[in-house]
Amino acid sequence: MAEKLSPLEVVRFLNDYFSEMVDAVFENEGMLDKFIGDGLMAIFGAIADAPDHAHKAVRTGLRMKALVAKINGTRDIGGLPPIAIGIGVHTDNVILGNIGSRKRLQYTAIGDGVNTCSRIESLNKEFGTTLLVTEATYELTKDAFEFGPAQKATIRGKSEPVMCYEVLSERASAVG
Numbered sequence: 001m002a003e004k005l006s007p008l009e010v011v012r013f014l015n016d017y018f019s020e021m022v023d024a025v026f027e028n029e030g031m032l033d034k035f036i037g038d039g040l041m042a043i044f045g046a047i048a049d050a051p052d053h054a055h056k057a058v059r060t061g062l063r064m065k066a067l068v069a070k071i072n073g074t075r076d077i078g079g080l081p082p083i084a085i086g087i088g089v090h091t092d093n094v095i096l097g098n099i100g101s102r103k104r105l106q107y108t109a110i111g112d113g114v115n116t117c118s119r120i121e122s123l124n125k126e127f128g129t130t131l132l133v134t135e136a137t138y139e140l141t142k143d144a145f146e147f148g149p150a151q152k153a154t155i156r157g158k159s160e161p162v163m164c165y166e167v168l169s170e171r172a173s174a175v176g
Contacts, residue, residue: 017038017071018035020067021040021064024067028060029048030060031044042057046096054137054140054141055141055144058089058133058144061087061131061133062169062170068083085130086123086125087121087132088117088118088119088120088132089117089132089134090113090120090134091134093111093113094110094112095110112157116157116162117134119155119156119157119158120153120164127151127164129148132164132167133165133167134163134164135150135162135163143171144170144171145170146167146168146170146171147165147166147167147168148165148166148167150165151163
């Protein structure tokens with residue numbers, strides 16, 4: 001998309017897009033960690049005790065999918081091509097803190113879980129999906145959401161394949 005738009009048009013689009021996606025994160029009590037190019041990183045359950053953090057993260061992913069459908073409807077009316085996103089959710093222990101140099105620090109999350117989540121997000125293109133979770137997240141949320149069949153994936157930085165599940169919807173009994 002960026003090659004067909006002026007830098008100003010890209011900035012306008014991303015600001016509108018990010019506004020929608022960040023609202024989804026905040027609606028589910030997530031913390032926006034950072035913007036990464038045309039993506040973002042959010043953390044759930046890091047600041048306050050939130051035993052349902054995995055549910056909130058998956059619910060956010062479903063909300064983001066719905067928002068992209070709305071955005072694409074508007075784009076279609078304007079004769080613009082649809083956008084596609086990939087969302088990865090992984091549950092793990094990470095550390096939050098100020099990372100950087102003596103001259104510039106950034107508050108962020110660091111750990112293998114962050115890397116795993118990023119790798120899972122990128123698998124959406126390969127699998128033709130939008131929202132993937134790892135087995136760790138699946139085990140915490142399987143009673144609340146509907147999932148597609150499991151898929152094993154070899155990802156960089158892991159010696160064993162990682163099991164991934166596509167999130168399809170929230171179960172009617174879990175909505176509340």
